[in-house]
Amino acid sequence: MINSLSQELQYILLQALNKTDDSIAIFDQYDEIAYCNLSFANLFGFETVDMIVGKSFSQIISNSYYNKTGVNIETNDIEAWLHTANMKRRSTSHRSFEIDTKDGSWFLITEQLVDEYLFLYATNITASKIQQFELLKTQKQLASLAATDSLTGIYNRRHFYLVANNELIRCQRKNLSASIMILDIDHFKLVNDNYGHSCGDNVLKSFTDRINKELRSYDIFARIGGEEFAVLLPDANKENALDIAERCRKAISDSPFIIDGVNVAVTTSIGMYTYESDADGLEQIMKLADKNLYIAKVSGRNKICS
């Protein structure tokens, strides 16, 4: 086939190989570079083609590694890295993978064995990689928006049921107790009526902050309704949960919120239920905690019923 290329076409081909931004190299049977274009030399941190031709794969990788140039090689043990890479090279007739470089570019590498020669082709995919990262970032942001309550920043009802359900199942599997608290701000309508809706919003935010301070890092806290909040307390028996609930109740009732210089005193009623060993699901446990919340409300508010 090569023989059928006229000298003129061979010349055109070499010109094209030197003009393209894609990096191209041919390694010989000793894994030394028999040919490469300028882009390939640059990819491995060499300024000219002459500086790289004749070098082995291990030499060009070591050059990148020790001079911190060209291809990004993340390892503390370059010898082990090279050993693994050399095992993979030429293990199949064709393979492709992605690499990144010290300047933040990304390349798709394709290797093709032709007899004992290894033909390497690297395409710059930085633009599509950046798009891919942006998309992932947006997906994460969307997932976070879908999971959180926009006013307080804690989980919303839907996400609470998802996360708390998994956690409850984990507790049940490990024979750990778990408790649910449902907190409802007392007479919250009066806060809105007396001080305005925006003040009410600030009370909800400050309420969330105060409760958060009383919880353990692994408790699952969510706003499940207007002025209603739920907490799953993993690995908390009734006694532990009552301690936490009492701390929360006092954190709200002990001092008023100061909103725009105005003292706004509120209290919270708490319905609690502790799962011990039965096989109840989250829905059932929430219902039982809600019943206890109702009892706390009708029996005077600012109290815990369990």
Ligand SMILES: Nc1nc2c(ncn2[C@@H]2O[C@H](COP(=O)(O)OP(=O)(O)OP(=O)(O)O)[C@@H](O)[C@H]2O)c(=O)[nH]1
């Ligand atoms: N500011 C503000 N108010 C809200 C929000 N969501 C719900 N509310 C208000 O919360 C109030 C809840 O009132 P009710 O259900 O009557 O309960 P309550 O006044 O707290 O009385 P009890 O629960 O019986 O102690 C209503 O006035 C709602 O408008 C919100 O996001 N912001």
